[in-house]
Amino acid sequence: MMAAALRGRLVTLAKGLSGARLQPLCARSLSVTSSQNVSESPPARADSTFKVTMVPGDGVGPELMTAVKEVFKAADVPVEFEEFHLSEVQNMASEEKLEEVLSSMKNNRVAIKGKIHTPMEYKGELASYEMRLRRKLDLFANVVHVNSLPGYSTRHNNLDLVIIREQTEGEYSSLEHESVSGVVECLKIITRDKSRRIAKFAFDYATKKGRSKVTAVHKANIMKLGDGLFLQSCAEVAELYPRIKYETIIIDNCCMQLVQNPYQFDVLVMPNLYGNIIDNLAAGLVGGAGVVPGESFSAEYAVFETGARHPFAQAVGRNIANPTAMLLSASNMLRHLNLEYHSNMVSEAVKKVIKQGKVRTRDLGGYSTTGDFVRAVVDNMRHRTV
Amino acid sequence: MLKFLIQTVTLIPGDGIGPEISTAVMKIFEAAKAPIQWEERNVTAIKGPGGRWMIPPEAKESMDKNKIGLKGPLKTPIAAGHPSMNLLLRKTFDLYANVRPCVSIEGYKTPYTDVDLVTIRENTEGEYSGIEHLIVDGVVQSIKLITEEASRRIAEYAFEYARNNQRTSVTAVHKANIMRMSDGLFLRKCREVAENYKDVKFTEMYLDTVCLNMVQDPSQFDVLVMPNLYGDILSDLCAGLIGGLGVTPSGNIGAHGVAIFESVHGTAPDIAGKDLANPTALLLSAVMMLRHMGLHGHAKKIETACFDTIREKKVLTKDLGGNSKCSEFTADICRRVQDMD
Numbered sequence: 001m002m003a004a005a006l007r008g009r010l011v012t013l014a015k016g017l018s019g020a021r022l023q024p025l026c027a028r029s030l031s032v033t034s035s036q037n038v039s040e041s042p043p044a045r046a047d048s049t050f051k052v053t054m055v056p057g058d059g060v061g062p063e064l065m066t067a068v069k070e071v072f073k074a075a076d077v078p079v080e081f082e083e084f085h086l087s088e089v090q091n092m093a094s095e096e097k098l099e100e101v102l103s104s105m106k107n108n109r110v111a112i113k114g115k116i117h118t119p120m121e122y123k124g125e126l127a128s129y130e131m132r133l134r135r136k137l138d139l140f141a142n143v144v145h146v147n148s149l150p151g152y153s154t155r156h157n158n159l160d161l162v163i164i165r166e167q168t169e170g171e172y173s174s175l176e177h178e179s180v181s182g183v184v185e186c187l188k189i190i191t192r193d194k195s196r197r198i199a200k201f202a203f204d205y206a207t208k209k210g211r212s213k214v215t216a217v218h219k220a221n222i223m224k225l226g227d228g229l230f231l232q233s234c235a236e237v238a239e240l241y242p243r244i245k246y247e248t249i250i251i252d253n254c255c256m257q258l259v260q261n262p263y264q265f266d267v268l269v270m271p272n273l274y275g276n277i278i279d280n281l282a283a284g285l286v287g288g289a290g291v292v293p294g295e296s297f298s299a300e301y302a303v304f305e306t307g308a309r310h311p312f313a314q315a316v317g318r319n320i321a322n323p324t325a326m327l328l329s330a331s332n333m334l335r336h337l338n339l340e341y342h343s344n345m346v347s348e349a350v351k352k353v354i355k356q357g358k359v360r361t362r363d364l365g366g367y368s369t370t371g372d373f374v375r376a377v378v379d380n381m382r383h384r385t386v
Numbered sequence: 387m388l389k390f391l392i393q394t395v396t397l398i399p400g401d402g403i404g405p406e407i408s409t410a411v412m413k414i415f416e417a418a419k420a421p422i423q424w425e426e427r428n429v430t431a432i433k434g435p436g437g438r439w440m441i442p443p444e445a446k447e448s449m450d451k452n453k454i455g456l457k458g459p460l461k462t463p464i465a466a467g468h469p470s471m472n473l474l475l476r477k478t479f480d481l482y483a484n485v486r487p488c489v490s491i492e493g494y495k496t497p498y499t500d501v502d503l504v505t506i507r508e509n510t511e512g513e514y515s516g517i518e519h520l521i522v523d524g525v526v527q528s529i530k531l532i533t534e535e536a537s538r539r540i541a542e543y544a545f546e547y548a549r550n551n552q553r554t555s556v557t558a559v560h561k562a563n564i565m566r567m568s569d570g571l572f573l574r575k576c577r578e579v580a581e582n583y584k585d586v587k588f589t590e591m592y593l594d595t596v597c598l599n600m601v602q603d604p605s606q607f608d609v610l611v612m613p614n615l616y617g618d619i620l621s622d623l624c625a626g627l628i629g630g631l632g633v634t635p636s637g638n639i640g641a642h643g644v645a646i647f648e649s650v651h652g653t654a655p656d657i658a659g660k661d662l663a664n665p666t667a668l669l670l671s672a673v674m675m676l677r678h679m680g681l682h683g684h685a686k687k688i689e690t691a692c693f694d695t696i697r698e699k700k701v702l703t704k705d706l707g708g709n710s711k712c713s714e715f716t717a718d719i720c721r722r723v724q725d726m727d
Contacts, residue, residue, distance in 0.1 A: 118563040118564065119563070120562045120563050120566060120570065120573075121566075122566045126566055126567070128563070128564070131564075155497035155498070155601075156497070171530070171564070171565070172564055174564075176565065176566065176567035176568055177567070178567060181534075182533055182534030182535065182571075183531070183532075183533045183534070184531070184532045184533070184567050184568045184571050185529050185530070185531055185568070186529070186530040186531075186532070186565050186567065186568040187527050187528070187529060187530075188513070188527065188528040188529075188530060189525065189526070189527050190525075190526045190527075190528070191524055191525045191526070192523075192524035192525070193524060219615075222513075222514050222516075223513070223518065223528050224518065225518035225519070225520060225526045225528065226518055226526045226527070226528035228526075229524075229526050251619055252618050252619050252621075252622035252623075253622065255597075255619055255620075255622055255623040255626065256622045256623060256625060256626035256630065256631075257626070258626075259497075259498070259601055259623060259626040259627055260496070260626050260630065273561075273615075276561075276593070276594050277593065277594060277597050277619060279594070280594040280595070280597040280598040281597040281598070281600075281601055281623070283598060284597065284598045284599065284600065284601035284602045285601055288598065288602055289598060308594070308598055310594075310595065310598075
């Protein structure tokens with residue numbers, strides 16, 4: 001009797017709500033559950049999932065992407081991937097493909113990708129696909145987080161560095177020509193606008209994350225005009241941030257200091273090539289290319305990837321690649337999408353597996369496979385105390 | 387006993403702590419009875435006829451005659467009008483190869499214990515060509531120059547060095563995936579030269595991969611050859627692995643058989659003249675010089691004495707963690723060298 005009355009009331013409610021007066025208000029189909037106000041603890045799956053562009057790339061990229069998908073599935077992450085297979089070495093490169101990837105990225109605004117390998121031979125176009133993607137989307141800032149993993153000791157423990165690299169100009173301008181046979185010129189371009197932009201990005205980042213010092217890395221004693229302009233731009237921007245300490249260091253001394261006393265650095269900002277060197281050096285200090293996440297930003301888009309970008313072709317198909325870097329980067333992506341809860345779930349599970357030390361891939365001195373590691377992460381997520 | 391022909395070497399003491407560490411080296415060589423006679427010269431730049439800066443003619447004559455030189459740190463004065471002295475020396479003698487052997491010093495602990503590599507850096511062109519232009523306000527272009535001639539020359543030197551010093555492999559370090567034409571040319575030349583040296587293994591590696599692997603496991607590297615900028619960075623990186631510029635030797639090889647060996651640290655004006663300096667870098671460079679001249683016996687003797695002193699830790703200078711004077715450190719090495727005879 002009660003049930004019938006309840007049903008009757010609901011029907012009246014439904015009818016009333018779909019009446020002519022309220023029609024414009026409720027354009028969606030009404031469901032009973034959503035009319036009840038249920039407070040959400042873990043965020044319920046909203047009507048929409050986030051769409052993210054995924055470009056697996058070459059080498060172990062596809063394996064790492066599989067790891068990310070598996071972990072996301074187990075964590076029930078509301079993200080849907082739009083996959084594109086773009087590669088210069090596997091004959092999957094074409095202008096149309098590149099355009100497809102670009103328009104997908106522009107739509108979704110967030111992407112996760114592996115390394116698109118650049119072959120040494122070139123057919124007319126000197127710029128690689130990676131460079132062209134970066135330029136077309138204007139992904140000017142590359143941020144690499146160098147953090148020691150708790151539970152994994154290296155020669156330098158408890159490191160916490162951020163490396164910010166300008167990645168659209170500098171030595172990677174792809175402007176080369178052979179003036180006469182046997183004499184080649186390669187142009188390195190530095191502009192005030194881009195130097196200022198990356199400096200501002202670095203200081204803004206430092207301010208937002210509560211960091212205390214920004215160090216600009218250069219070689220202005222030799223490249224007086226080029227790196228001199230970069231330094232000058234950084235100094236100008238530094239004046240607008242009086243609370244953040246600003247220092248400079250020459251690139252060769254910086255490398256030497258990083259292997260002797262890396263703790264003196266906090267946030268580092270630099271042009272393209274030096275960024276490439278320092279990213280890899282610093283990644284090596286905490287455990288290698290398999291453990292350091294990185295991301296690239298433009299004013300509108302964000303691309304998540306590993307910090308040290310190598311295709312690692314010799315590991316393809318052997319199930320030995322370490323998915324830590326990509327998983328941590330995926331976790332950073334979730335934080336960027338404001339999915340704090342899922343982000344923490346993934347990163348905590350990964351860090352727990354590393355700390356426990358039982359499941360370790362080859363690069364960290366263990367014998368586990370990529371699959372083993374992913375399974376361990378998934379297990380850790382399922383058995384966590386809420 | 388073998389009678390050695392006394393060879394004359396041009397000695398450039400340099401500035402700051404230069405003179406005292408040069409004296410230390412001379413003392414040790416005397417104690418070791420090395421067949422070396424020193425000819426001291428000053429290389430402070432003077433303006434020659436025509437207004438061009440050049441090194442004093444006595445210095446140039448001496449180097450051209452002796453072919454071998456040992457140099458202490460030179461200060462780079464700001465606003466003195468003349469270019470860096472090191473640059474001037476490089477141009478005058480066409481010092482095209484900078485060679486830095488980096489070996490972990492037993493007794494001077496760093497987190498990296500198994501380093502034994504040599505960096506060979508092309509020293510005349512590349513990113514340090516000094517050709518820069520301001521295109522429009524706010525846009526600067528710096529030109530990196532790679533030529534077939536210089537690349538071939540440095541590659542040949544690297545393989546010769548590997549052969550003469552019983553090294554097993556030579557690795558070309560490059561970024562030919564990004565700078566496809568310039569580093570591509572460098573790499574091609576290295577590959578061509580490698581064909582003539584089948585007894586030495588040849589590999590190629592990207593600069594970023596080298597950096598990544600160098601800080602994880604430096605023992606995998608042997609001889610590295612590379613263009614100017616990468617060489618500058620990597621040689622300093624490797625110096626950091628073994629303990630810094632105070633213990634790193636360095637040699638510059640030029641055309642026509644000229645070779646200048648030097649310490650690469652600064653002039654340390656704050657401790658100059660106080661008998662506190664560490665002569666290790668200059669001493670190890672002098673040892674490198676002896677090897678270059680074929681005097682392996684004396685080289686080994688002096689090197690062993692130096693390493694033994696450092697290992698014993700009794701008379702270390704301040705930068706090595708001790709409290710002794712330069713003269714005490716030197717005397718200890720001299721004593722050991724004499725005891726070896």
